[in-house]
Amino acid sequence: MSPSTFQKNILCIGAGYVGGPTMAMIAAKCPQYKITVVDINPDRIAAWQTDHLPIYEPGLLEIVKQARGRNLFFSTEINRHIQEADIIFVSVNTPTKTFGEGAGKTADLQYWEKTARDILKASDSDKIIVEKSTLPVRTAAALERILHSNEKGIHFDIISNPEFLAEGTAVNDLLSPDRVLIGSRETEHGLKARQEIVDIYANWVPWERIITSNIWSSELSKLVANAFLAQRISSINSISALCEKTEASVSEVAYAIGQDSRIGSKFLNASVGFGGSCFKKDILNLVYIAESYGLFEVAEYWEQVVRMNEYQEHRFVRTMIAALFNTVSTKRLALFGFAFKADTGDTREAPAIYITRKLVEERAQVVISDPQAIANAKNDLADILSEVSFQQDPYLAAREAHAIAVLTEWNLYKTLDYRRIFQSMLKPAFIFDGRNILDRELLYKIGFNVYSIGRPPLTHFQD
Secondary structure, three states: OHHHHHOOEEEEOOOOOOHHHHHHHHHHOOEEEEEEEEEOOOOHHHOOOOOOOOOOOOOOOHHHHHHHHEEEEEOOHHHHHHOOOEEEEOOOOOOOOOOOOOOOOOEEHHHHHHHHHHHHHHHHEEEEEEEEEOOOHHHHHHHHHHHOOOOOOOOOEEEEEOOOOOOOHHHHHHHHOOOOOEOOOOHHHHHHHHHHHHHHHHOOOOHEEEEEEEEHHHHHHHHHHHHHHHHHHHHHHHHHHHHHHHHOOOHHHHHHOEEEOOOOOHHHHOOOOOOOHEEEEHHHHHHHHHOOOOOOHHHHHHHHHHHHHHHHHHHHHHHHHHHHHOOOOOOOEEEEEEOOOOOOOOOOOHHHHHHHHHHHHEEEEEEEEEOOOOHHHHHHOOOHHHHHHOOHHHHHHHHOOEEEEEEOOOOOHHHOHHHHHHHOOOOOOOEEEOOOOOOHHHHHHHHEEEEOOOOOOOOOOOO
16 A cells, blocks of 8 residues: 555654554554654664564564554654644653652653644644543643644644553453543544544454543543552452461462452452552552542552552562571572563563662672563662672572572463572572462472462471
8 A cells, every 4th residue: 555545644652662562553453544653762763663672572573564664654753743644642651750749649741741742833734632641630631722722723632542551461452452442522523533543443343342431531541440450469469468477378369259250360469569660650640639639538548559569569578588597698689580570571660679679788699580671670770780680591590599589470480490490509498489470389399498479488497
């Protein structure tokens, strides 16, 4: 299909974890549209045009290759492509604000506002602007004020289309989503613009999975979805502490309550804690919104979800120190996994960051191993690089170590030869399974002292 025959020009501003995969899937499923992804980072844009994509996501490269050069393009010429676009998806970073009013809770919207002003400046025709970033509810109103301040006679329709992707499964989440949510102003203009976005997804998503709503419900639904998921993780993690004291098994408790159809089994896996770019940020954003409306009891309730997650991280470190005879000073400790979850290289808010720093404070010799996240780990620990080491090979990481801590649920760690690892470690050898992915009975038989989340330890000595 030649450029002149494309039905629409769709632009995405932001080539990160959301924008890149989403546009790749749209391009693969909608060859009638020209899709361009722009970003201010030239290295990121260059990487999208190679076989070494700037993010790791299983199956993503194959999707990109289907459309790249056909109807999927990457560029740093932001203004030119804004001018040419009919529909603009905005997928820029909205981190937690670190300064001023709302610091530590509310979203920092400076990049979003700058993007809105860039769109206004470069546009010379009507456009549909799609909110893809996670934003506080009512952000669309501020965006409308900026865009409708123009004297060019240009009309902009704002659509909320939040992403519900999970890193590690993003391709499947895009290919077969539980739902696609599209919100708009319920005016004649707004409904027409909303239908244009519906028509994009309808190329491969069943109609019954496409949900439409008013724009405020759509914006709020994203924050609330992440808050509910994080709440479940914090809830089961709180029970894991009780299980360890009572000799109950958190896995058995989770299975039992997960069979209740009113609860369900998802997000009931106890672990060292949740991480990633969304849960903590979005909950704190929700907390700040509730506080700003004077709903302090609501804010306190949701803030406790974050506190429980932090408690789980603290508790894991305290368990390690106590088990290792109340000191880890000068002891070699191998951390298996640094990414916040398996099948991604993303380390944002990863429990491993806190755990590493606390162990270094205790003067441990920390060795970090991860199949995808070592580069990001080095950035996260830039100020203490001289005090940690990195070894991608887990066998080398564990050699002469006093203990192993599993912090990411990579399948790789389930299949390692732990007899070989045990033989190479100092004795007594310890494993702290922060993800409950290992066969603890087998490890105990090999000779390890095994500490699992939410289960009594298996040790070869009396406490």
